[in-house]
Amino acid sequence: MIALRLAEIAAAVGGELRLPDTGATAQDRVDGPVTTDSRELVAGGVFVAKRGEFDDGHRFVPAAVDAGAALLIVEEGQPVDVPQIVVDDSVDALGRLATEVVARVRALGRLRIVGVTGSNGKTTTKNLLRTVLERVGETVAARKSFNNEVGAPITMLELTESTEFLVAEMGASGVGEIARLIRMARPDVGIVLKVGLAHAGEFGGIEQTVRAKSEMVTELLDTDVAVLNADDPRVAPMAELTRARVVRFGLGDAADVRASGIRVHARGTEFTVTVPGGESATVAFGVLGEHHIMNALAAIAAARELGVPLADIVSALESVTLAEHGRMEVLGGRDDITVINDAYNASPDSMSAALKTLAQVKRDGARTFAVLGEMSELGEFSGDEHDRIGLLAVRLGISQLVVVGSGARRLHISAINEGSWDGESAFVETQDEAFELVTAQARPGDTILVKSSNSAGLRHLGDRLGEWFS
Structure with missing residues (x-):
C-alpha cells in the first residue's frame, strides 16, 4: 500500500x-x-x-x-x-480505503485500470492481461480469484506510486456488486466476457445475471472503452447501454478483434488473430481448450487499447502455458496418458467447453475419460443443466463417464437414459472410488478430464491422478 x-x-x-x-x-x-x-x-x-x-x-x-x-x-x-x-463495518472500511488509494495513485497521472467480468473466464483473462502488461510497466492484478467485495479492494491496495496498470477482476453474486467495485476503481477499459448460468441461483435468474454484469459498461464514461463478446447474445447488446467506445471480440464477422484458422491439439491451441486496420498474427497459444481463445481475444483487445503493439501481445500470450492451477491444466505423461485437471470451478458453459475439448484432443485408437462432479450455485436450473451435460457427454462419444458425488448423480442418470447403459457411465460417491476406477481402467494413450465446481473438491482428485500417471 x-x-x-x-x-x-x-x-x-x-x-x-x-x-x-x-x-x-x-x-x-x-x-x-x-x-x-x-x-x-x-x-x-x-x-x-x-x-x-x-x-x-x-x-x-x-x-x-x-x-x-x-x-x-x-x-x-x-x-x-x-x-x-x-x-x-470493516468490509465497508476496506472498500473506502481502496477507493482512497486508487484515487491518490490515479492523481499521479500514470495509472490505467482494466476491469474484467463475466460468468466464465475472468481469472484466465486477468492472468493473460497481467502477463502482457507487466512487460510494459509495473502491473498489479488479483491473486487467485480475488474478485469480490473483500478480494478486489485488497488487490487495489497493492498499488504503489509507480504502478502503471491495475487489472481488477470483478465478480458478483447479486445486482449492484460490480457497480460498487467500479466506484472503487473505475476502469479505463471494461471487459465483459460471457453471461451464462454460473451462479444464476445466487442472482435469482439469468435476467438478473445480465443486469449485474452490464454494470461493467453502464458505469463507463465516454472516454473509456467497453470490450464486449460479439458472439454472446447476452453480452453483445450491452453496446447499447454504454457511453464508452465499443470494441468487440469473437469468432464471427461482427468482431473487431477476431480469431480464425483455429487448430486444437493436446498441448494447446493455434489461431490467427486479426485486429482493426487489418493487421494479423498467428498465435501458438499454450493454454488448452478452444474456449480459452475468447479469453485471449479479450486480452488482446484490451491490451491494444492500452497501446501495446500486437507483436508484443502475441509474444506474451505465447509464453503462457497454464491459465491457473486447476484450469485446463495438463498433467500426466506416463504411457502417453494425459490428465486434464479443470476442476477449479465449473458452470454449464465451461463444462460443455471442457467436454468438447476432450473430444477434440482424443488420440486415434485411444479412449477418453470424463470424471465429473457437481456444478454448484445453479438454483432452479441445476437439474436441467446436469441433464444436458450427461446428454452431451454421450453425444460427444466420451468413452467413459465417471460421475462423482450425489450432487451430480442426475448427470449419470441422464447419460444412461441417452444410451450409456453398458458401463460407459459409472456413478461413485467418493473421490477414492473414482481414483480406483480410473487407474484400473486407463490404458496407454488415454486422455482423462477431471471437472467440477470448486465446492465439489475434484481438483485434488485431478492432482492425484496427474501425479499417479506422471
Whole structure:
C-alpha cells in the first residue's frame, strides 16, 4: 500500500483512531500490505478484522499483533498496544480505503485500470492481461480469484506510486456488486466476457445475471472503452447501454478483434488473430481448450487499447502455458496418458467447453475419460443443466463417464437414459472410488478430464491422478 498517515486512513474509512500509550501519533505513516487473514500478515502490515458467516476476524487480532501489525481496522476496540481504527463495518472500511488509494495513485497521472467480468473466464483473462502488461510497466492484478467485495479492494491496495496498470477482476453474486467495485476503481477499459448460468441461483435468474454484469459498461464514461463478446447474445447488446467506445471480440464477422484458422491439439491451441486496420498474427497459444481463445481475444483487445503493439501481445500470450492451477491444466505423461485437471470451478458453459475439448484432443485408437462432479450455485436450473451435460457427454462419444458425488448423480442418470447403459457411465460417491476406477481402467494413450465446481473438491482428485500417471 502507498504510505498514508494514520489520521489520513482514519479519515478515508470514516473511523475513530485510537492510539496506544506507546508514543504513536496520528502522523505516523503506514505502508505495509493489507489483509483480512492474520496468517498472511507481515510486519508493518494492516489487519482488517472482518466478521464472516462462520468466524469473526476479531478472534485473530492477537495473532495479527504477534505478527507485527502496524494498524488494526476493527468494529470494536481491542485491548492491545497497536494503533486501531474503529469502524461500523470493516468490509465497508476496506472498500473506502481502496477507493482512497486508487484515487491518490490515479492523481499521479500514470495509472490505467482494466476491469474484467463475466460468468466464465475472468481469472484466465486477468492472468493473460497481467502477463502482457507487466512487460510494459509495473502491473498489479488479483491473486487467485480475488474478485469480490473483500478480494478486489485488497488487490487495489497493492498499488504503489509507480504502478502503471491495475487489472481488477470483478465478480458478483447479486445486482449492484460490480457497480460498487467500479466506484472503487473505475476502469479505463471494461471487459465483459460471457453471461451464462454460473451462479444464476445466487442472482435469482439469468435476467438478473445480465443486469449485474452490464454494470461493467453502464458505469463507463465516454472516454473509456467497453470490450464486449460479439458472439454472446447476452453480452453483445450491452453496446447499447454504454457511453464508452465499443470494441468487440469473437469468432464471427461482427468482431473487431477476431480469431480464425483455429487448430486444437493436446498441448494447446493455434489461431490467427486479426485486429482493426487489418493487421494479423498467428498465435501458438499454450493454454488448452478452444474456449480459452475468447479469453485471449479479450486480452488482446484490451491490451491494444492500452497501446501495446500486437507483436508484443502475441509474444506474451505465447509464453503462457497454464491459465491457473486447476484450469485446463495438463498433467500426466506416463504411457502417453494425459490428465486434464479443470476442476477449479465449473458452470454449464465451461463444462460443455471442457467436454468438447476432450473430444477434440482424443488420440486415434485411444479412449477418453470424463470424471465429473457437481456444478454448484445453479438454483432452479441445476437439474436441467446436469441433464444436458450427461446428454452431451454421450453425444460427444466420451468413452467413459465417471460421475462423482450425489450432487451430480442426475448427470449419470441422464447419460444412461441417452444410451450409456453398458458401463460407459459409472456413478461413485467418493473421490477414492473414482481414483480406483480410473487407474484400473486407463490404458496407454488415454486422455482423462477431471471437472467440477470448486465446492465439489475434484481438483485434488485431478492432482492425484496427474501425479499417479506422471
